[in-house]
Amino acid sequence: MVFPQHGEACPAPIALSIGDPSGIGPDIALSAWIMREKHSLPPFFILGDPSLLIARARQLGLDIPLSVCQPAQVLQRFSRYMPVVPLKNRLSDKPGVPQAANAAGIVEAIERAVQYVLAGQACALTTCPISKKPLYEAGFNFPGHTEFLAHLASRHLGRIVQPVMMLAGPQLRAVPVTIHIPLHQVPQALTTEMIIETVRITEHDLRNRFGIGNPRIAVSGLNPHAGEGGALGHEDDAVIRPAVELLQAEGMNIRGPLPADTMFHRQALTTYDAAICMYHDQALIPAKALAFDETVNVTLGLPFIRTSPDHGTAFDIAGRGIARADSLIAALKLAAMLAGRHRSNFNN
Template identity: 60%
Template sequence: MTDPRQVPLALTMGDPSGIGLDITLDAWTRRDALSLPPFLFLGDPAALSARADLLGLAVPIREADCSSAAALFDQALPVLPIRCPQPVTVGLPDSGNASAIIGAIDQAVALTLAGDAAAVVTNPIAKAVLYEAGFGFPGHTEYLAELGGQAGGRPLLPVMMLAGPKLMAVPVTIHIPLKDVPAALTADLIETTCRITIHDLRLRFGLAQPRLAVAGLNPHAGEGGALGFEDDAMIRPVVEKLKSEGLSVEGPLPADTLFHDRARAGYDVAICMYHDQALIPAKALGFDDSVNVTLGLPFIRTSPDHGTAFPIAGQGIARPDSLVAALSLARRLADTGTGAH
């Protein structure tokens, strides 16, 4: 039987013109001090080597696969080659490299589903760049759900969770305009999001009875209908239904009093109604070390909670903290849970 510690994480390249290469290299150079778990980098070894030279980092790069990555990790950064069709220019993304960016994601998922990798960790992508090449998904989260659904033969609802040292938060609606949120919210969507969150917190985070705090949509959670009807008509019945099943769920709660220290002590995760309601407090409370975790998938996926940061790529100032946290959390989740959904 393979020692689980020898099964590496699969780390995707992300957009090679952004800071994903910078933070990958920086993290590897500090692997011992950070107790970094072994990973296999899926991407272009030439682009990675060129970035190391630009940053003045002495990083030996070796082509590898999942079976050899862990053994190599102490001496060299193991890379499964996925070569970019176009030259990589630091800070200037090229949609001509979209096939390699997406290919790295595809391969990481395939390796993880096969059990050859322990989890998927994704470096940042630039969605607009991929859209130019015909990418038909709003972002990483939705594309990963499509890949997971194809593997399992059924559609999946991906649930995005921001996990930081001070707050875990889940937005029910994700990458849609704010004006479309009220129409997109349904009782079924809120309930399913809560159930997936509870399931994965039990399975992967080891929480026997997760405590959920459900935010209202409107100011003051609707103020009894004076500031909106959705909270009482749609959110409250879902909360009451879940509570009747013995689940620890409270709400709808006013979002403006949900995230201070005393409030956060009373729950494990905040269920929010839209993207910024969750991500603003999550990033304010842990910008450098929060992790994006996708729940509801048949594999573990984490990611740094930041973007490609093209303007600072190649300058040696990008901080690897969030990537390090994403790698560490992925390893912990792989060791805690079964990885199955």
């Protein structure tokens, strides 16, 4: 698998939400703009607090000319200035110290970014990391970033949207069926219908956004050795296999359940375009082990493109000048590629 590069022109810039400003979101956003020419980055603008970004740049020893503007002005300014679309809610700049007082601005940045994408003023959304705890303390009622984005998409479309998390890297695209639940709850939560829906959304977006004509999909088992014929658990044969067989009958290029311990070695990675995994760590451990700094979190199933760095807020290194922007750079490039292909498919 070759990691996609920015190749197709986008009609609008990418909206970059600032994330939790007490984390490394501001650091990596500033670094990405500095490296825009080196990495041929698509134009993007930050939804954030200009005064915070100026203060963070000063703390990091960076000389960056900011331009407070609106999305329509970004393409003309991006080469010389870092475009910032200001928030109504101010953000407090205390690196490493998450604050519930910043919740309103964090949420506003996400909501407005989605609005700009849906209105065609941005071609895609890339999000810097958020921390759930300070948001919960301020009354945020969603399990996380992805669920909130699905809520905004559902509100826009007037129907329920089912988001699917994909970790996309240079060698592996991995999709967990269940995500942020305790491991002991996975067997009870996992259903044949859930697997079918996850695979269908994945297959659809592999075709229509990644441009893969006949996606090859590998489905992991849940138990060691994919259950060993029932000796090590019944879920593989009772829950997972019926989903695979139904999708095979529909003509999908899919196989499984496969033992997870043999799905991610070098030769195995060449035999499929996406791995469907049964729980969070089964997907994220190989994705991060193979390419921690280059893997991108992509949300499938939304009516817009959303990518994110595949790491957290890293409060412990915020404002210290050591945060790496590699994953954000990869997320911006992938967003541009997917947005260009999405636009081509829409126009056709």
